[in-house]
Amino acid sequence: MNFKTLDLNLLRVFDAVMAERNLTRAAARLALTQPAVSNALRRFRESVGEELLTRATHGVVPTPFAEKLWPQVRAALDQLRAALDPGEFDPHRDAVSFRLAMADATAAVLLPPLIDHIEAEQALVNLRVIPLTTRDPRALVERGEIDVAVGYFPEAIAELVSQGAESALRHQRLNESEYVCVMRSGHPLAEGELTLDAFCQAHHLLVSFSGRPHGFVDQALASLNRTRRIVLTVNQFFTAGRVVARSDLLTVLPASFVVATGYQSQLVERPLPMPMARIHVEAMWHMRHDSVSAHQWLRERLVDASRPRPGVTIPASPHPDS
Template sequence: MTEGSVTRAAEVLAMTQPAASHALKRLNAWLGEPLFQRSAVGMTPGARATALWPQVRAALQDLERVLAPGDFDPGRDAAEFRLAMSDASAGVLVPALVAAVEREAARADLRVAPLTTRDPRTLLHAEEADLAIGYFPALFSAMLAEGERSLLRHVRLHQTPYVCVMRPQHPLAEQELTLERYVQAHHVLVSVSGRAYAEVDEALARLGRRRRVVLTVNQYHLAGRVVAQSDLLTVLPHSYVTGSVPGPVVVRPLPVEIGPLTVDMVWLARRDNDPAHRWLRERVLGAGVFS
């Protein structure tokens, strides 16, 4: 109902694609009609599947609750948690999480992996991560479209505006950062994909302007180190500036309007009632480092 593909559904169920296709054919035969139809966007649910889904989903959630462990004692029960997040989020959150583990003498091991995608669904469904923490605009559009059918849950942790950052010795440090001065400068761009184009460039394009990006990197702290030693400008989330740039910096509002950075925690809905997973989510929320 949520994957739009027999192949992706098979991966989630830890089945081969032929086995999943065969199971679907048997289910269609048993019901006397096909549950899904092929379309330009993949496999879409038919009327029967749509009608059955609320009851099936509720039954699956009831089963998860029945099978979930009764409680979780962090000092007694060993657990390993895998978290996927950017270097900037990890730099803020991980020290606070480690402190929480030590305070509670928890037998919890944390495994932090870099987040290199704006869509963490594959990581979560493959159980390569228990939590994904980051900026996921496309994912939330998909979750909104899925409504109650969504297999994911999320909580907003933080929101911060983007700002322009430069070193104090930069020629523009003592001047107003106008649009003209901004586009004439050279820039370093933080890009997960490696593309030299971001939301700032989209905003500039709407004004018929463009800037010169001479360097792309995939980490905020690397952009910060470059800016601290050069006359390049960069764009960083305001709350990440201190941890990303070594030494003093000059921060200016951007001369174009773009949306803020939002940081969300995302997990599988079926983990909602898992006591160990709930303990982890509560520690992330309780860290208070994103406020």
């Protein structure tokens, strides 16, 4: 590839298509026609000498080469934007789209106050929320597929802390919670102290994005040489709340999420009969966004939206394998 003759506008098109995974949406984002986007992609493909995308049912799928190239292109474009337009972000004037990744429980409680902030400021901001189905969002953040991940990522955060300034990722604690045992009102175990024997003998529901039939609770039980029977594994906290409210299954949820299930009046919380670590909700983003004023504005609003309100705190999810 001859960089001297490369049309840098092609990088903007490539970035938009990689972000949207759809030519029509990318064209709308760039205020171009779809044929113009297709033509730009063809020219970029010819310039780099590698295939970039393959067609899919609902859009396009990047090739491994494109996936490897995109973070570098995105970082370069962000640096150019910051250098050429260093002015402060004006939410009333600047239309910006952000991609957030979080679990359903987190979104249910975090988004209403976040939208309240955006509406109150009459900000020209669009949010695209992507379901977070992994325990470790670092790859998503590094590749630029999302702007901010919000949730409980203990292993990832521990590694970032150990790496210190060497890491390209940044994080900020938003809130914290604890796990509790949840059951329907009127459950035989709803009254009195929940003992370890009773907990282990009961039937359980596990929330697991990975589909694995074990989680943190099972690790805690294993340390005590105990086990439990998991009858049902689901991948949504809302589903867990509904099923538990209508059955004799027990589940373990962040205490801050129970109110967000919509079934709080039908559920009973009990302290777990074994020690469990507290859950810390973190925001994670890439350092390339550190000095971008629009991203700084978003992170400030996330902090505001995460502040405790009467009866509500941010659910410490994901990391649902509990």
